[in-house]
Amino acid sequence: MDAPLNDRLAAYAAASFRALPAYGHAVDRLVARIHENGGGETGPRPGDVLPPFVLPDDTGAFRSLDGFLAKGPVAVMFHRGHGAPIAA
Numbered sequence: 001m002d003a004p005l006n007d008r009l010a011a012y013a014a015a016s017f018r019a020l021p022a023y024g025h026a027v028d029r030l031v032a033r034i035h036e037n038g039g040g041e042t043g044p045r046p047g048d049v050l051p052p053f054v055l056p057d058d059t060g061a062f063r064s065l066d067g068f069l070a071k072g073p074v075a076v077m078f079h080r081g082h083g084a085p086i087a088a
Contacts, residue, residue, distance in 0.1 A: 050065060050076060052064065052065055052066055053065050
């Protein structure tokens with residue numbers, strides 16, 4: 001689909017909802033609860049220093065922020081899920 005990201009995500013969410021309505025309702029409830037509780041408002045912003053962390057990579061191996069920083073500067077990107085709308 002050649003369309004803006006928000007349109008592509010909306011189409012994906014709609015198709016997922018049609019295929020698995022119970023899952024779609026559960027995701028909607030989860031996203032609503034996250035928003036109601038201020039989710040994301042206290043998250044890191046561009047330029048913030050992150051605390052040390054360890055996460056699995058695409059192979060399941062654990063990688064640490066400190067390990068990456070030992071090799072040089074690091075950029076960390078957080079990706080929202082398909083149920084989180086883009087602010088207009």
